[in-house]
Amino acid sequence: MQDSNLNLNLKKDTVLPPKTRRLSRARWLFGSFVGLLLFSCVPLRTGRGEYTVCSHSDSIYTVDETRPRAQCITVLEGRITAIGDEADIRRHWLRNSHIFDLTGADVRFIKPNHIIVPGLADAHAHVLQQGYKMQLQLDGAQSVQEVVDRIKAYIIAHPDVHANTSRWIEGMGWDQTKWGEAFPTAADLSSDPLLHGRPIVLLRVDVHAAWVSERVLELMDPLPPDSKVEGGSIIRDASGKPTGIFVDNAMTLIPRPPWSPEQYVDFFDTAVAEALRYGLTSIHDAATDPDAVAFFKGVAAAGKLPIRLYLMAVPFSENFTDWEPSRVERLTNYGVHGRLNLRSVKLFTDGALGSWGAALISPYTDKPDTRGIMRNSPDIMGQLMRSTWKAEMQVNVHCIGDRANEVVLDIFEDIMANEALQGRPEISAFRPRIEHSQILQPADLERIGRLGVIASVQPTHATSDMWYAETRLGSERIKGAYAYRTLLEASWSKILPLGSDFPVEGVNPMLGFYAAVSRLSVDGRSPHGGGGWFPAEKLTRAQALKGMTLDAAYASFMENDLGSLTVGKRADFVVLDRNIMEVEPAEILQTKVAATVIDGKVAYGTLGGKSWW
Template sequence: MLDWRLEISKRRNKSGGFLLIFLFHSALLFAQPADLVFRNDKAVTVDTTVLLKPVADLILQNGKVITIDTALQQAEAVAVLGNKIVYVGTNKEVEQWVGPKTEVVDLLGKLLLPGFNDAHCHLLNGGFQLIRVNLLGVKTLKEIQEKVGEAVSHAPKGAWVQGRGWDQTLFNNGEWPTKEMLDAAAPNTPVYLRRVDGHSSWVNSAALKQAKITKETPDPAGGEIVRDKSGNPTGILKENATELVTRVIPKPSPAELRQAIEKGLEEARGFGVTSLQEESEGTYPGAISVYKELLNEGRLTARISTWIPLDSARYPEQLAKLREFFPADASILKLGLLKGYVDGSMGSRTALLFQPYSDDSTTNGIAQYTQKELGRLVFTADSMGFQIDMHAIGDSGNFVALLAYSQAILQNQPRERRHRIEHVQLVRPADIPAFKELGIIASMQPTHCTSDMRWAEARAGKERCKGAYAWRSFLNAGVSLAFGTDWVVEPLNPMGGLYAAVTRQDLETGQPEGGWFPEQRLTMEEAVRAYTLGSAYADFREKELGSITVGKLADLVVLDKDIFSIPPREVLTTSVVMTVMDGKVVYRKK
């Protein structure tokens, strides 16, 4: 059992005695008679006669506590004082931490885990999706048109209708949609809809007109305006071509940013997600200021590690001053890393492959940078001491990222970098050892595997897919894994990711039997570790987060089922009973 009460430092004073210095985490109780504590409407006698006895603010007991701590893997009870875990152990011993004002929660045998840490999400985009046109999972053009038409009917004159989540692979014919399909629902109102992966957009004629995109408009570097046989824009914009439209859409106001953030935080605490690593500031300038407002008001119910664009390394002087905009206490809101993009996505056929796509021999993807340009940005950011994360999905894209990292590491001074590659969806098996050698973290999203496996072999072929979503291969090679969802691309609920990691089966159908490339499956323990301690390590926070350990911050989640013992399909219906962040209960299931 691990117990923290007080530290006694014995120092011999001038008279030869010992000076006892008691160091406490919070206010201490002086001698009092026994008090009555009401627990579940029953009075319990608590002995408070011990001089200078610290007591807990919150106790969770009578549960199955999986700590993700190798020193004590399972316990029955946890005590919290302030925002720290002060005791992990038995139901009997935790009673010593009960005081007159302690909230005691009987877990009734339920599972207690460290709070989930989503290593990659888009909180603001997710919040906006919840209040805009949400197309996630929509399978018919008719339903999309109905949703867009409804939004148009409520839109103020001159306003844009925006949404996200469409996926042409869910349509019956699997073909890319066109501007005419949107024109039928919105002939005059400009409409902008991001694809589920965020790497392509679908717009109507009114949007093309406002953006002044015509037959003569050239493709921008790193992007494509999809055209018909006559050369006219179809309404699909890939990668950087999307910016031709987004630059003319009015930016959201601080009030709109706040609404989206609060909506996203509500979603997170209901799923037991207590830490979010996300890139709002790169997409929505001004987001950091809103986060700081919420922090000062005590309304930031998840820890935010916000990312900024790798392109910021083009301006080293301004980049060096960026840390000044963040609170000195970075326990809840902190500057995370610099995020860059090497390629696009498999779904949009913009991920970089060494060989052309199996279902489209005319392309092998779209590079976001030249190798020289990428190398220069990575070198500059690395030399300034920043952690770097590069989005890379294709096998060539991952190799390009590894090459840029290796060059910077060789040229700059030694240090603990923990650079990352985001997604790592398709990798040549021969390149996996390089992740370990360079200390690169594989930050992956398990539900990308189960969403993409429907068409992955058609895109890349079976042989290349042997290196797809290769979680087991990475772990066996000693590579650090961090898990997240990439919300808004996938739902924020960690249960989907855990199920995907241990089964590699479709969340709806449970197919294929045995899983897709089942040799890459993980155990539930490994998956939970990647979603907690692994994600904390990827954010340089493993000493304060990621496990239920005495002295760490009290971020906890209670589940209504034991995901370690139930059949995998039941994991998908497991829900959160309680979420604790920074020692405070931020969610209780009604």
């Protein structure tokens, strides 16, 4: 037993030579083995619920610049209490357990090829819409006929829908760039007798356009006579007849039935289960309407929120100029587990590139009759942003096109000048965000960083759009698009939160990590070859991991509690089955999550059985 207490005699900061440490470790392990034999019938005496997770090498990536890698972390009551190598953790246990040996210590070793990273965050996603999309997925459909076939299969698989031709059918994910550039039509949804006469609404992959059936057009009659709707567009044929495509604000004309309480629960459960399976511990919900806020509050109050949510409230008044952001209820660590927060507002400036809705300064290269859509005028955007700022809510604005980004940066710059905040670190108290920051002029790429406006980006948008983006924008304008490395280097705070925008893209954060570091499609291709699309804009793996952890935490005011594996922070971490920081890029996509841990408790997978030191 004398040797088993060897570490009790080591001073806290003692560093032994490698050979001495090996001998000490061997003696210590022998003593621990003897202690195990002698005390195997003695119950655990700490009574603290503390446990340690170790790797067989320094395979814990902390995203803490003071100690980037570690061998072990210890958790108590949902927080990290110690981090270091085995010797550090043994000393921690002996100092705090009030026992004379470590035979009762709860220690788990991950597999040799596994790693641990901080809990992964998605800085821009749509939780309930992910569940909604899972009803009828249209992603990847290569033709209009394939969409029709998927709807037929859905009807046949749901007898209640099959028997009721008045039942609304809703789906999401179609993308006309997969089969050409022309939008589909309502008539296409009547081409099969099983679909004819049914109300069908299908959201485009970017959720900025909707394709409806002829029956829905009948229900909408009469429509506004002009194709232009304030902030949107009704697509019409040469004779002026609506084709069945509604873009951006025109989508609000569609009389879609409201979700039932059962649908809210189903959509939520479906999305959250998928998120946890992929290692997500935090999600920034990037457009939460009042009904959704009420739903999330109910879930959190009942102690049934297994993941952290940071909500961005959207305006709830039909007349935006009458909307008061001061009426938005703040939520701070709300609910039984304190996982629900709301302190931001989401505003929309323009549409999306794929549906020619992104607001551009010059006309589209492939459609010179349009410059896209400003969903709100610069004056209304100024009113909304200033009133949100005055209400001391974080201002998060959707901007895709260079015109939209320019307008919003002009407003932010004016606000900061009036508040005497321009160019000063004090802007970190407000943390304004531009969601997507997708297409910017060279001067605005510099300006967004100088002003301290956070660029919240989605790497998979680049690899999804790269096949048609240059066709839309031309060879010069494309150089300021999806410029993630440039945005990060321009940021004085070196913050670049990464998200997916699911359900627009996949939930799996490894898709975003892979896209950020490779700029390639999942099959290893790009318009510029195997080296990646505009490879100078690749992020390093360390930058990408930080963007999905600590930067996302900063963007939601949670960097003191989340985002890195640091003593005192919440014990949110993920065990991955391979080292994404070292494997070949293509292998990143094969990564599986062995365990997702939130507040120190396993929310998905397993940490394995207890081991003995």
